Amino acid sequence: FLATYWVNKFFRNLLSFSSCQERQYYFVNQLMNWDDAQRYCRKHHTDLATIGNSKDIKQFLDIVSSTNNNVWIGLYSNINWTWSGELNSVGSQYRNWESSDNDPDFISANQFCVCIGDNGGWWDYDCAKKFPFVCYNARTTEFVAVDEAMNWSNARTYCQQNFTDLATIRNIAENQRVQTLVATGYWAWTGLRRDENIYWSDQSSFRFSNWDNISNLIDSNTRICGATSKAKSAKWKFLPCQRKLPFVCY
Structure with missing residues (x-):
């Protein structure tokens, strides 16, 4: 019983510690489609950027302060009517x-x-x-x-x-x-x-949201991918995944 208690306590503390860690973001000023950007981030860092709270947004804005252009983040949604x-x-x-x-x-x-x-x-x-x-x-x-x-x-x-x-x-x-x-x-x-599916590339739970109140055109796409910009105060939107943008990893 005591062994089980301490194992459970260890993992609870570990999860609590992990959730408090700030993500370290990296702006990559290379134009890639979303899938190539994802591969780059997974090879050189952890993944495309996940933004989980308002503190992450502040740090994210600091990283992209040199550009007003759209940048890829780790969001995506499958179109499955x-x-x-x-x-x-x-x-x-x-x-x-x-x-x-x-x-x-x-x-x-x-x-x-x-x-x-x-x-x-x-x-x-x-x-x-x-x-x-x-x-x-x-x-x-x-x-x-x-x-x-x-x-x-x-x-x-x-x-x-x-x-x-x-x-x-x-x-x-x-x-x-x-x-x-x-x-x-x-x-x-x-x-x-269609399924109400919105995912992060690293499979983090999707709880926090920061959507821009704009249209996210789907057209004939089977998947759309998340982007944001400093100019929009890091409000999120969806774009065709094949578009080439700079991106942010963590």
Whole structure:
């Protein structure tokens, strides 16, 4: 018992000590894409920069004080849109993003669910937002409009309990059918969403955040990568991972 106690105490103290250590950041003024920057950092230091608290931000800003340009940090997010009801259905790759708003635009890195507007265009949106929604009834093969506003998760639960699931839209014809169910001037949840995954390159837990309140254009990318700058007070954003930027290691 005593041996177990002291082993547990040792590891608790070790974790506490480690969490209090300041990261030593290194600015690398070489232009690389995110993956090459990651490889460089892992070879010469530990990894691309992880920023875990406001103290890290202050130290980070000191390191990048010589440039106002964007620099890579260790953030990334995988783009894996899936339908709630038919994850592997034929035609599930159909999309009708609202091009006038450059959707999906992932504003403030907080838009993981998809709604359809009265014009048939799709927007990514905060899943906690309350909208009416469209269910699918597999028994009758009909789409069903529900006027009560709910967040995405509650809307899905309602559809599963009363019909089949939130609407899966597989082609232009189905998009037009769903569009007719959306009230003028409104949006409605569909079944499309993606995992709320945002990771650090070194696999640190993602708890602290410092997002810039801007669009993070996804386009056709399957992954987007994190960047920041002194000019933006180290506020974070996502960019295409193939872009070449200087970077910060730790």
